[in-house]
Amino acid sequence: MRGRTGIQEGGHSMVTTKVNFCGVHFKNPVVPASGTFGFGLEMAGSFDLNILGGISLKGTTLEPRYGNECPRIAECPGGLINSVGLQNPGIDALVKEKLPALRKIYKGAVIANISGFSIDEYVKCCVKAADAPEIDIIEVNVSCPNVHGGGMAFGTSAEAAAQVTKAVKAVCGAKPVCIKLSPNVTDIIEIAQACEEAGADGLTLINTVLGMRIDIARRKPIVAAGYGGYSGPGIFPLALRMVHQVSGACHIPVMGCGGVASERDVVEMMMAGASLVQVGAENLRNPMACKDIVEHLPGLMQELGLENLNGIRI
Amino acid sequence: MKQGKFIIRSNREIADRTFILEVEGDCSATERAGQFADIALDGFFLRRPLAVMQWDATKMSLIYKVVGEGTKKIAAMTPGEQLDILTGLGNGFDASLSSGKALIVCGGIGASPTFSLAKQLRERGIEVNVILGFNNASEIILEDEYKALGCKVAVTTVDGSAGVRGFVTDALDTMATDCDCFYTCGPKIMMKAVCGALEIPGEASLEERMGCGCGICYGCTCHTSKGPKRVCADGPVFKKEDIVW
Numbered sequence: 405m406r407g408r409t410g411i412q413e414g415g416h417s418m419v420t421t422k423v424n425f426c427g428v429h430f431k432n433p434v435v436p437a438s439g440t441f442g443f444g445l446e447m448a449g450s451f452d453l454n455i456l457g458g459i460s461l462k463g464t465t466l467e468p469r470y471g472n473e474c475p476r477i478a479e480c481p482g483g484l485i486n487s488v489g490l491q492n493p494g495i496d497a498l499v500k501e502k503l504p505a506l507r508k509i510y511k512g513a514v515i516a517n518i519s520g521f522s523i524d525e526y527v528k529c530c531v532k533a534a535d536a537p538e539i540d541i542i543e544v545n546v547s548c549p550n551v552h553g554g555g556m557a558f559g560t561s562a563e564a565a566a567q568v569t570k571a572v573k574a575v576c577g578a579k580p581v582c583i584k585l586s587p588n589v590t591d592i593i594e595i596a597q598a599c600e601e602a603g604a605d606g607l608t609l610i611n612t613v614l615g616m617r618i619d620i621a622r623r624k625p626i627v628a629a630g631y632g633g634y635s636g637p638g639i640f641p642l643a644l645r646m647v648h649q650v651s652g653a654c655h656i657p658v659m660g661c662g663g664v665a666s667e668r669d670v671v672e673m674m675m676a677g678a679s680l681v682q683v684g685a686e687n688l689r690n691p692m693a694c695k696d697i698v699e700h701l702p703g704l705m706q707e708l709g710l711e712n713l714n715g716i717r718i
Numbered sequence: 719m720k721q722g723k724f725i726i727r728s729n730r731e732i733a734d735r736t737f738i739l740e741v742e743g744d745c746s747a748t749e750r751a752g753q754f755a756d757i758a759l760d761g762f763f764l765r766r767p768l769a770v771m772q773w774d775a776t777k778m779s780l781i782y783k784v785v786g787e788g789t790k791k792i793a794a795m796t797p798g799e800q801l802d803i804l805t806g807l808g809n810g811f812d813a814s815l816s817s818g819k820a821l822i823v824c825g826g827i828g829a830s831p832t833f834s835l836a837k838q839l840r841e842r843g844i845e846v847n848v849i850l851g852f853n854n855a856s857e858i859i860l861e862d863e864y865k866a867l868g869c870k871v872a873v874t875t876v877d878g879s880a881g882v883r884g885f886v887t888d889a890l891d892t893m894a895t896d897c898d899c900f901y902t903c904g905p906k907i908m909m910k911a912v913c914g915a916l917e918i919p920g921e922a923s924l925e926e927r928m929g930c931g932c933g934i935c936y937g938c939t940c941h942t943s944k945g946p947k948r949v950c951a952d953g954p955v956f957k958k959e960d961i962v963w
Contacts, residue, residue: 442934446951450719450932462936470939470946475927477937479764486929491936491946626927636763688930688937689763691804692721 419705420712425680426580426605428540430457437684438517443502451695458513466529468494478617478626483636487629495532503538519545530572547586547611549633559586562598569602582606588614596650608659610643636685639663644676651677667700677717720747724801734856735784745773747806751834756931758802769831781830808954811835819845821897823912825904829860840867847893851886855879913958920958
């Protein structure tokens, strides 16, 4: 018995959530976004990570970083502002401790997220990431709004983003390099195209939107750093628009990120042109968000008459 | 950590803007006194972390103070309503520190997470001295409950409207005598003073604005002598010697 959509009724057997991104196989497009899922290990006791399409690990730099002072978090309508400031144990600890521990419990795709304060630092960090067999894709963050003198500075000019891209591509060998872009720019298409021309294999967008909250009783910003990155469902329409623009203007695949909170948002993001979808702030509200989305995605696909998730960009 | 649905059984004001919320559901993830629960609220993006005052397999009591819109919303909830709560968060106190007589020093609703600790210590036959500090008499909570456990209790108030006039540290001389360890929970400045004044081993329960509450976002990191630690997952309880004030 077949339904009018051609999908077998009463089950998901004709629905496939599989996607391919830069030659890497993902069993589904759902990937917790960098900075909202630690190094995966933190969630190992809560659900089987192997149900995920992939994991984008916490942003990592060449040297260990404490990050910004607290408060680092300010709640907003539709999300939150964070100013963690790239706290991480450094690339050596990632490679020697976190990745082997993660590999023991998780066999899916691993995306390392790399940040830096100079091109030299990005390069040195990527050399080590490229050597790590556990890493499938290197996501280069040129868009962190929470650090001074680096991070977003490289992602707000097409020239600088292209320089970072070219430099890291030269040391990453066959490992796909994906550049994570900032929405805090005048023309994201120009920057995306510059990264593509410089050799990027893929793009992730968007990082958080630079924002602020003020404690009106104390007359001070809520986060100690003053400004922070706004994320959550409030930025979903912005992210969607940028993914649609960039995926229409570039030939390399896009990981869509920004305010995704449900399986409906995943499909919507893919209809905007994303090939993979990252879930970020929602993990902070509901640590089981990715699990819930993965479980509900096939049912939604069936409801929508989608046999697979390839080529559904509108 | 466990996520579950809980039914509100009662939600009542026990002191000035201070409420006790009793909920029913699966509490099996909570194992140690000093752990906390994180409550999801409609209309608010982030959960509200509340210390667990006491719990058993199917019920727990959470004490909170109305300090903002989120806690105001919790205070307006009524029995029968349902809440989505993450339980079993944080490390909790090390109840094995004491072998004879323990001191508990609390400020305000900091008296909540140490209550189950006092209960456990008393069950092991440990003597427990408790200092409860408040701004004034209208804020006093759990004095009778600690006494009912068999604890010796001293109350301090800043304005002198009840107990000893002054701060919790003004009661340390009399209450810390012969204690082999201490536990403290309350305002940071109070805990710093307590940790600085006492020579015996001790633990303090820190507080910070949190994102996830379960260790994945690194939004509540604090400095410690052992490097950066997450208040929600590595804490909230830290040994006094590890805390960098």
